[in-house]
Amino acid sequence: MSEQPTETRTPPQVPVIHARGLTRCYGDRAVVDGIDLDIARGEVFGLLGPNGAGKTTTILMMLGLTEISSGEMSVLGFNPAREPLKVKRRVGYLPDAVGFYDQLTATENLAYTGKLMGLARAERARRIEQALWRAGLTEVASKRVATFSRGMRQRLGLAEIIMKRAEIAVLDEPTSGLDPQATQEFLGMIGELKAEGITVLLSSHMLDQVQRICDRVSLFRAGHIVLMGAVPELAVKVLGAGFVVEVEAEGLGLARRLAMIPGVTHVETLSVNRFRMTAERDVRPDAARAVVAVDGSLRRLSVDEPSLEAIYTRYFQDLPAGGARHAA
Numbered sequence: 588m589s590e591q592p593t594e595t596r597t598p599p600q601v602p603v604i605h606a607r608g609l610t611r612c613y614g615d616r617a618v619v620d621g622i623d624l625d626i627a628r629g630e631v632f633g634l635l636g637p638n639g640a641g642k643t644t645t646i647l648m649m650l651g652l653t654e655i656s657s658g659e660m661s662v663l664g665f666n667p668a669r670e671p672l673k674v675k676r677r678v679g680y681l682p683d684a685v686g687f688y689d690q691l692t693a694t695e696n697l698a699y700t701g702k703l704m705g706l707a708r709a710e711r712a713r714r715i716e717q718a719l720w721r722a723g724l725t726e727v728a729s730k731r732v733a734t735f736s737r738g739m740r741q742r743l744g745l746a747e748i749i750m751k752r753a754e755i756a757v758l759d760e761p762t763s764g765l766d767p768q769a770t771q772e773f774l775g776m777i778g779e780l781k782a783e784g785i786t787v788l789l790s791s792h793m794l795d796q797v798q799r800i801c802d803r804v805s806l807f808r809a810g811h812i813v814l815m816g817a818v819p820e821l822a823v824k825v826l827g828a829g830f831v832v833e834v835e836a837e838g839l840g841l842a843r844r845l846a847m848i849p850g851v852t853h854v855e856t857l858s859v860n861r862f863r864m865t866a867e868r869d870v871r872p873d874a875a876r877a878v879v880a881v882d883g884s885l886r887r888l889s890v891d892e893p894s895l896e897a898i899y900t901r902y903f904q905d906l907p908a909g910g911a912r913h914a915a
């Protein structure tokens with residue numbers, strides 16, 4: 588195989604994952620029902636939603652692992668239904684239960700994948716060594732995978748993605764069952780992938796983790812994407828507020844100044860010299876400048892970031908009983 592993923596990279600402005608009206612039916616039931624998606628290169632994109640909402644089915648369609656009933660989908664410019672091998676070569680997939688050969692060592696497992704990819708022996712050895720090192724597995728490289736904990740298997744999955752030089756990493760519940768330290772390390776590694784320009788799709792129920800590492804998230808419900816965007820945007824939509832910034836400062840006409848800051852939707856005067864601002868973004872630097880502009884003195888500035896947990900909970904609480912609400 589002589590294909591070099593680096594030579595075929597899609598230009599940055601073209602979404603690396605594009606779907607329109609994507610649908611998957613089992614019998615007469617649509618489990619993914621007309622979803623639209625555009626994911627940019629280098630984005631960390633979260634897929635959230637209750638069990639059975641259609642996240643894994645969407646991922647499987649992306650990878651050419653399940654049929655697309657109707658709609659369009661392209662991954663790195665390829666149609667996964669017609670060109671699954673081209674997609675597979677460029678996309679790393681870490682399913683919930685990673686399938687490695689238990690009787691082989693970590694190195695041997697990666698060597699097996701490397702051979703399937705058609706990598707020459709020297710190149711294979713170089714990439715394996717580098718990938719194991721990046722995943723923190725160098726010391727256990729010659730241990731059989733049967734002896735690995737779940738955390739180590741997950742890292743080996745990441746090592747495989749690194750070795751493949753995948754342009755997209757698709758991670759399905761990667762941190763479930765990991766202890767807090769292993770989780771932190773794993774999230775750190777996802778951050779490193781992003782820093783290299785790799786696009787990451789993360790399906791997870793761990794809302795705090797999703798919030799920490801994702802640029803945008805999508806909320807699936809009954810086969811639809813019902814919400815999509817950056818957390819502050821979703822907070823404005825669902826909670827009616829994004830960031831809440833509190834300012835304690837003296838200064839004449841400060842409340843009026845604060846209200847003029849772009850992105851501020853509301854300013855409440857809590858008491859003399861104490862203000863609570865609701866904003867679409869973190870406006871603390873602007874608030875500090877506003878205090879200086881009125882020749883005031885700043886005593887305290889704090890921000891409450893919107894939480895994905897609160898958005899998720901409120902969204903489902905606000906649904907009318909048995910009601911369907913599916914506009915992204």
Ligand SMILES: Nc1ncnc2c1ncn2[C@@H]1O[C@H](COP(=O)(O)OP(=O)(O)OP(=O)(O)O)[C@@H](O)[C@H]1O
Binds near residue numbers: 641642644645807
């Ligand atoms: N092969 C299949 N045949 C019939 N129905 C299926 C099949 N695979 C999935 N489904 C159904 O499709 C729906 C969506 O499943 P999917 O696995 O995509 O959900 P999910 O959002 O990934 O859930 P989870 O959070 O539990 O992983 C579920 O109702 C599931 O039962």
